[in-house]
Amino acid sequence: MRELTYLEAIREALMEEMRRDPKVFVLGEDVGAYGGAFGVTQGLYDEFGEMRVIDTPISESAIVGISIGAALRGYRPVAEMQFADFISCAFDQIVNQAATLRYRYGGRASVPIVIRAPSGGNVGGGLYHSQNPEAWFIHRPGLKVVAPSTAYDAKGLLKAAIRDDNPVIYFEHKYLYRRVKGPVPEGDEVVPLGVAATRRVGRDVTLLTYGAMVLHALEAAEILAKEGVEVEVIDLRTLLPLDKAAIFGSVEKTSRVLIVHEDVKTLGIGAELAALITEERFDALDAPVLRLTTPDTYSPFSHVLESAILPDTTKIADALRRLAAY
Amino acid sequence: MPPIKRTKFKLAPEQLLEMFYWLKLIRAFDERLSILVRQGQVRSGVYTGIGQEAIVVGTCYGLRQQDFICPLHRDLGAFLMKGIEPRVMMAQMFGKRTGLSKGRDSALHSGVNDLGIFGNTSMLGANLPVAAGLALTFKMEQTDNVVVAYFGEGASNVGDFHEGLNFAGVQQLPVIFICENNQYAYSVPIERSMAIDDVAERAHGYGFDGVAINGNDVLAVYQATQGALARARGGGGPTLIECKTYRWHGHSEHDKAFYRSDEELAMWKSRDPIPTFTTYLRTRHLLDDAKQQEIELKVKTTIDEAVEFAMTAPEPVPEDALTDLYA
Numbered sequence: 001m002r003e004l005t006y007l008e009a010i011r012e013a014l015m016e017e018m019r020r021d022p023k024v025f026v027l028g029e030d031v032g033a034y035g036g037a038f039g040v041t042q043g044l045y046d047e048f049g050e051m052r053v054i055d056t057p058i059s060e061s062a063i064v065g066i067s068i069g070a071a072l073r074g075y076r077p078v079a080e081m082q083f084a085d086f087i088s089c090a091f092d093q094i095v096n097q098a099a100t101l102r103y104r105y106g107g108r109a110s111v112p113i114v115i116r117a118p119s120g121g122n123v124g125g126g127l128y129h130s131q132n133p134e135a136w137f138i139h140r141p142g143l144k145v146v147a148p149s150t151a152y153d154a155k156g157l158l159k160a161a162i163r164d165d166n167p168v169i170y171f172e173h174k175y176l177y178r179r180v181k182g183p184v185p186e187g188d189e190v191v192p193l194g195v196a197a198t199r200r201v202g203r204d205v206t207l208l209t210y211g212a213m214v215l216h217a218l219e220a221a222e223i224l225a226k227e228g229v230e231v232e233v234i235d236l237r238t239l240l241p242l243d244k245a246a247i248f249g250s251v252e253k254t255s256r257v258l259i260v261h262e263d264v265k266t267l268g269i270g271a272e273l274a275a276l277i278t279e280e281r282f283d284a285l286d287a288p289v290l291r292l293t294t295p296d297t298y299s300p301f302s303h304v305l306e307s308a309i310l311p312d313t314t315k316i317a318d319a320l321r322r323l324a325a326y
Numbered sequence: 327m328p329p330i331k332r333t334k335f336k337l338a339p340e341q342l343l344e345m346f347y348w349l350k351l352i353r354a355f356d357e358r359l360s361i362l363v364r365q366g367q368v369r370s371g372v373y374t375g376i377g378q379e380a381i382v383v384g385t386c387y388g389l390r391q392q393d394f395i396c397p398l399h400r401d402l403g404a405f406l407m408k409g410i411e412p413r414v415m416m417a418q419m420f421g422k423r424t425g426l427s428k429g430r431d432s433a434l435h436s437g438v439n440d441l442g443i444f445g446n447t448s449m450l451g452a453n454l455p456v457a458a459g460l461a462l463t464f465k466m467e468q469t470d471n472v473v474v475a476y477f478g479e480g481a482s483n484v485g486d487f488h489e490g491l492n493f494a495g496v497q498q499l500p501v502i503f504i505c506e507n508n509q510y511a512y513s514v515p516i517e518r519s520m521a522i523d524d525v526a527e528r529a530h531g532y533g534f535d536g537v538a539i540n541g542n543d544v545l546a547v548y549q550a551t552q553g554a555l556a557r558a559r560g561g562g563g564p565t566l567i568e569c570k571t572y573r574w575h576g577h578s579e580h581d582k583a584f585y586r587s588d589e590e591l592a593m594w595k596s597r598d599p600i601p602t603f604t605t606y607l608r609t610r611h612l613l614d615d616a617k618q619q620e621i622e623l624k625v626k627t628t629i630d631e632a633v634e635f636a637m638t639a640p641e642p643v644p645e646d647a648l649t650d651l652y653a
Contacts (some may be wrong), residue, residue: 025466051465051466056491056493057489057492059455059489059492059495062455062456062490062493064455064491065486066456066458066460067459068455068456069444069457069458069459069461070459070463071459073463074463075463084540092452093455095416096449097447097449097452102653103427103430103650103651103653104427104436105437106426107424107428107649108438108439108649109437112653117393142651144652164653165653166653285536
């Protein structure tokens with residue numbers, strides 16, 4: 001199979017979905033002739049024109065509101081937040097307008113929109129170009145939240161998100177855009193929402209993670225394997241709804257769980273995962289559920305500072321050793 | 327950009343009487359709701375538009391089913407005029423399962439796509455970007471359907487107002503923005519929430535026309551709307567129509583509205599849109615006692631039947647709290 005970067009895979013998904021369905025269109029800041037701040041939408045404007053690849057003013061709330069309006073008329077807009085950090089400007093439209101619409105409409109309508117949000121740190125972005133705001137949206141019933149870690153999933157999950165009838169927040173990790181390259185099918189392969197992927201099979205410890213942390217998790221698992229500890233790495237892929245079957249299945253096997261995420265600790269998705277596991281699989285556990293996350297602070301610009309706070313291979317390996325020895 | 331055409335849009339006598347019916351029905355609906363709140367029959371979520379009916383009637387009259395409206399929280403009448411049965415609307419206000427939201431919400435937070443009705447949230451002005459999105463699809467399809475979006479003068483201070491109107495102006499979208507300037511944002515008078523006299527002025531900042539009109543004159547509202555509709559249907563882009571009006575009741579039925587004077591209220595009640603229009607019809611011999619009684623009876627029967635339907639309608643079942651979250 002030919003290989004694409006994570007970024008190219010996202011672009012290919014957009015291209016293919018726009019060719020497949022005339023109701024799919026793209027809107028956001030600089031997404032038109034310029035091709036997007038990261039180049040994700042390059043080529044779309046030339047192929048589909050200004051009515052399907054719409055440059056918007058700097059108006060994040062309107063970008064989502066417009067998407068909702070179009071969705072109510074049967075369109076499937078894909079809105080780009082230039083950085084996931086800016087999604088807070090659109091918060092009301094997402095959580096109050098889009099997330100609740102089907103519920104308050106008595107089930108007579110739905111909002112099939114995708115909001116692409118380039119997220120994550122380790123790129124020297126500082127406070128407002130590094131955020132991981134996924135937990136805000138996991139807290140809102142009516143939304144779906146995905147976070148691919150591979151080029152294959154970047155394409156397949158975006159296709160699934162576009163075809164889904166619900167509002168989907170699609171967190172694409174900036175650190176992975178050009179660093180990750182992998183096999184991506186040319187055909188119409190969709191990766192279903194709500195299904196986790198086991199990236200490495202192991203019997204001793206379960207490691208739950210997603211996004212860019214999957215790379216570090218796999219490196220750490222490799223190190224632990226040499227020390228005789230077999231780590232099972234589960235890439236959650238979809239954060240809402242969670243794949244409980246995959247999570248519980250692994251916990252029952254290993255009895256030890258480490259959760260790694262780049263978002264801050266307090267009320268990050270790790271808190272939900274830990275609660276879920278202790279609530280529903282307490283008997284299976286041989287150790288407390290551990291979390292390794294960014295501490296409760298902001299993402300600093302300095303490399304020294306950013307490295308100090310982000311989970312990485314070494315920190316994950318240390319946490320795995322502590323957990324295995326418990 | 328051409329100004330709004332001042333040519334009169336002719337209405338036949340029976341159309342004028344239809345408008346009269348709608349004014350009476352919407353007034354009666356809100357008045358009954360107000361009583362039902364005081365009786366404890368309806369829990370809350372009632373924000374009447376009593377005194378502002380001419381705006382809804384003048385803007386909605388003659389809209390196509392395919393045209394979309396994005397009403398604000400006082401525009402219950404717009405739902406009725408766009409095709410929702412009074413009994414369903416009443417069941418919605420009672421929180422019944424046969425209401426629009428199956429009891430999950432009262433108020434006007436629910437819509438019906440097939441009838442061209444968008445239901446906004448309680449976040450005022452949040453309907454304006456959505457209106458732009460609906461209008462964008464009409465532009466994409468090169469149809470001449472139009473979106474009519476409503477907001478109060480208070481909501482013209484929220485960010486979504488700017489973002490929505492700016493985008494509509496940039497894209498020359500077929501949308502009409504109707505400002506119901508009822509002088510108060512809950513308790514805050516207009517002079518404490520904006521440093522200009524007319525919300526209509528704000529339209530110029532977005533590159534389209536804004537006009538301020540007497541919102542208590544149903545025919546003035548109708549004429550202005552028809553002009554803006556013709557422009558929008560012809561590809562001429564948005565128009566903002568500011569309708570000066572006044573709400574007689576408090577912000578909600580629980581608000582005693584102590585922040586305004588009796589004299590002010592009395593002055594505005596003397597500009598009641600319904601007697602004004604009644605006089606217009608009577609002096610032209612389009613309405614006599616018999617016809618007026620017939621219409622008033624029809625209104626009363628409709629409201630009575632709606633209340634009866636809503637009171638006896640089934641309550642939601644507990645499971646309804648957990649369904650329809652996902653498609």
